[in-house]
Amino acid sequence: MLTARLRALARSMSTATTSAASYPFSKAAILPTPPPAPPSLESLRKGKGLMPYLQTALPPSQKQQWLATLFSKRHPDRLVPGSVLTVTTAHAPNSFSGVLLSIRRRGPDTSFVLRNVIQRIGVEMQFFVNSPHLKDIKIVKRAGSGGGKAGRRTRRAKLFYLRNSPEKMTAIAGGIKA
């Protein structure tokens, strides 16, 4: 009886799945923590500024920070195409390094593409910032560092020309251990 009471207490404290009492229409439904209360509900209920509000309300707080710093357009610490990043994921490949080719900014759907040459095969991977599988982003080398020609910023936002020039790839990412 004591264990039954403890179990009931644990069940009532868990926020992951619902008990029949809180949401009777689906036992398996998930009840996430609601987003922080917005300043003005009235205008949001009419739809004014709803999508920009969802951009900040839907992603969890850590990803929100990434979106506001690494993937913003004007933050001083933002990622710049041409940087070399190492990304840690929850499933295989657990770690992937590569040159940042492009950032696709779509609010909660923001993603970026990393390119690497592994065993003489060019490999590109697209990572979605909000994906629960994306655990960590480490900056190995920021673009624009180093002297001379490599020191200047790239003149493109999307570096797809690197697919056809292996020499420029090695110029950016050569000598970096994965």
Place this chain on the structure above:
Amino acid sequence: MRTGVIARKRGMTAMWDDQGARHPVTVLQLDNCQVTANIKTVRKDKSEYHAVQVAATDKRAKNTTAQMLGHFEKAGVAPKQIVKEFPVTPDAHVPVGTVLSAVHFVPGQYVDVIAKSIGKGFQGGMKRWNFKGLRASHGVSISHRSSGAMGAHQDPGRIWPGKKMPGRLGGERITTQNLKVIRVDSTLNLVFVRGCVPGVDDAHVMVQDAKKTLVFAAKHNHAKALYEKVLPKGVDDLPFPAGTAELAKDLPPVIEAPAMRTSPFIPRE
């Protein structure tokens, strides 16, 4: 069969479920959606047609015709921009004046969304009817995108009625079926459905339970006595006759649908 709801398409974004799979979602918002009438018509052959009339989005009284003002006064609601009705079974009538809420839909169920598609103007055969056009070279002169011949010769000596020709494309009523409800937010009255929905942003759309995947499947399974399969997986019950703003006060503010499948990221043998 329950009533449907009128919502506004607000835009699209992406969401990740508990297993980490990405779903493109359309955000639909209920804009003060209220029931304005319960309709019952008896046809000549004594069969009955039952419907619930629903209206959404408040409008200024000075912009509403006197006839509609009288209709809204009889229902006891503010004048609205759009009034539509949804056929229901006789037991699914909703009291006039009820404010419908996003909790009318249960995450995990399927819905049909009906809206006017984006107008594309006067379009040629290739875009309107998927005609293949003509070759790009090899002698074709200035008719690369034309429809070609319009018919035969002296017999029949005319063009068949209904011949596919260039004309106005879009701006017509389109139904997108079997969209899964991923998330429901009752504070802002938002329903997130997986996939795309016809129409421009901020357009009015009609959302109702999926005819094929929900209503007819339920009817057939009920007739076969497969009572566990009557509702979709993960859905235990649907608010009947409707999910109202009163009901939303007792329910959690945000509800999300579980994946209801084995994780797609685990390799299968």
